[in-house]
Amino acid sequence: MKSFRKELWFETEHRRDYLNITRHVEMCLRESGITEGLCLVNAMHITSSVFINDDEGGLHHDFEIWLEKLAPEKPHSQYRHNGFEDNADAHMKRQLMGREVVVAITEGRLDFGPWEQIFYGEYDGMRRKRVLVKIIGE
Amino acid sequence: MKSFRKELWFETEHRRDYLNITRHVEMCLRESGITEGLCLVNAMHITSSVFINDDEGGLHHDFEIWLEKLAPEKPHSQYRHNGFEDNADAHMKRQLMGREVVVAITEGRLDFGPWEQIFYGEYDGMRRKRVLVKIIGE
Amino acid sequence: MKSFRKELWFETEHRRDYLNITRHVEMCLRESGITEGLCLVNAMHITSSVFINDDEGGLHHDFEIWLEKLAPEKPHSQYRHNGFEDNADAHMKRQLMGREVVVAITEGRLDFGPWEQIFYGEYDGMRRKRVLVKIIGE
Numbered sequence: 001m002k003s004f005r006k007e008l009w010f011e012t013e014h015r016r017d018y019l020n021i022t023r024h025v026e027m028c029l030r031e032s033g034i035t036e037g038l039c040l041v042n043a044m045h046i047t048s049s050v051f052i053n054d055d056e057g058g059l060h061h062d063f064e065i066w067l068e069k070l071a072p073e074k075p076h077s078q079y080r081h082n083g084f085e086d087n088a089d090a091h092m093k094r095q096l097m098g099r100e101v102v103v104a105i106t107e108g109r110l111d112f113g114p115w116e117q118i119f120y121g122e123y124d125g126m127r128r129k130r131v132l133v134k135i136i137g138e
Numbered sequence: 139m140k141s142f143r144k145e146l147w148f149e150t151e152h153r154r155d156y157l158n159i160t161r162h163v164e165m166c167l168r169e170s171g172i173t174e175g176l177c178l179v180n181a182m183h184i185t186s187s188v189f190i191n192d193d194e195g196g197l198h199h200d201f202e203i204w205l206e207k208l209a210p211e212k213p214h215s216q217y218r219h220n221g222f223e224d225n226a227d228a229h230m231k232r233q234l235m236g237r238e239v240v241v242a243i244t245e246g247r248l249d250f251g252p253w254e255q256i257f258y259g260e261y262d263g264m265r266r267k268r269v270l271v272k273i274i275g276e
Numbered sequence: 277m278k279s280f281r282k283e284l285w286f287e288t289e290h291r292r293d294y295l296n297i298t299r300h301v302e303m304c305l306r307e308s309g310i311t312e313g314l315c316l317v318n319a320m321h322i323t324s325s326v327f328i329n330d331d332e333g334g335l336h337h338d339f340e341i342w343l344e345k346l347a348p349e350k351p352h353s354q355y356r357h358n359g360f361e362d363n364a365d366a367h368m369k370r371q372l373m374g375r376e377v378v379v380a381i382t383e384g385r386l387d388f389g390p391w392e393q394i395f396y397g398e399y400d401g402m403r404r405k406r407v408l409v410k411i412i413g414e
Contacts, residue, residue, distance in 0.1 A: 036139075036274070037139075038176065038272070038314065040314060042379075042380070044388070044389025044390075046328065046391050046392060052184065058218035058219040058220075059226060062217045062230070063230070063233075066230055071342065079335075079338045080337045081332060081334040081335040081337075088334075088335060091330060091335055091338075092342055095339075095374070096234065096372065098236065098374065099327070099374075102178050102240055102378055104270060104272035111143070111270060111272065113181075113183050113184075113270075115184050116182065130389060132389075134380035134387065136313055136412075136413065175412055176314065176410070189371065189375070190375050192367060196355070197356075200355045200357050200368070201368070204368055208346065236371070236374065239375065242281065251321050251406060254322060275412065276277050
């Protein structure tokens with residue numbers, strides 16, 4: 001069994017943002033030399049998310065509105081977590097969108113359906129944060 | 139390390155539906171010959187879901203009402219994604235229910251608690267769509 | 277390839293509760309002797325959850341309020357699942373918080389960011405329930 005590990009660093013311009021990181025993960029896969037196995041991609045921070053969905057700007061705008069409806073940022077004082085912090089909503093948004101994805105590796109490629117793309121979802125950004133890529137297989 | 143891959147095809151009768159796919163995954167496992175490892179089951183489309191919960195019709199009815207409350211389909215015009223499409227809500231429902239499950243394989247079986255069953259959750263159906271089963275182990 | 281399996285048993289004092297189970301998973305990892313691979317931790321019951329977030333009591337209080345807003349327990353009669361049961365809301369809360377996490381194992385450790393901790397989230401407790409830990413690797 002082979003294994004491969006890499007950290008990807010990202011810093012978003014806005015507090016909340018979506019980055020398509022599919023190519024970064026594909027580069028990790030090529031570097032690993034693994035052709036059959038599983039690839040885990042997870043946020044290493046608890047106020048951000050890794051998920052698979054559509055690379056369409058309208059949808060990302062809809063996600064912003066929708067997550068603000070289900071887990072609003074403000075008023076900050078509505079959350080007990082926000083004594084010394086202001087990011088309780090980011091911890092909730094990340095639960096809705098998910099910490100991680102596991103992707104099948106088949107014949108040296110991310111084994112994806114036609115529209116699957118991997119995103120880093122940031123809910124408390126404007127600082128450097130990490131995503132972990134771990135691949136095991138042969 | 140052994141690996142196994144299979145696509146399962148489904149077409150639901152309704153726009154939204156739940157199919158118990160546990161037996162399909164068990165047949166994949168038997169076919170794979172793998173007795174110890176991990177089994178990934180994921181929707182290959184970004185408007186459907188794979189999740190583990192109870193095989194109880196009342197609960198699936200409750201899911202339908204609940205998901206429509208949290209991410210309503212209509213009016214279609216409320217979502218920017220719906221310029222040429224009408225399925226923005228399906229992208230959101232799938233985030234709430236999840237893209238994938240990873241199941242332990244132990245002694246040749248899906249290592250499940252008493253009520254765990256695998257479901258395909260469809261939010262934009264009435265067309266052929268796929269689920270990927272990938273098993274790695276020995 | 278090595279594999280390791282263990283069930284962890286928990287009984288919470290309240291209907292809903294959060295337990296930090298990181299140390300239990302670390303003990304499994306040590307016992308397994310595996311230093312490179314993947315670790316799956318999943319609820320074996322369909323009214324509880326395993327997730328990764330912050331070990332901060334204020335946040336867990338916020339989760340309680342928030343999940344009750346998105347998937348309220350009462351009135352029990354609002355859910356069709358609650359003919360002979362009263363826990364439909366717990367099936368929904370577990371969907372929001374997730375069934376499982378997959379954690380990378382690197383150099384014999386859970387490969388975590390600075391604040392990642394593993395929690396058992398209980399939504400229908402006060403009885404003995406199980407979490408499965410399955411580790412594969414070398």
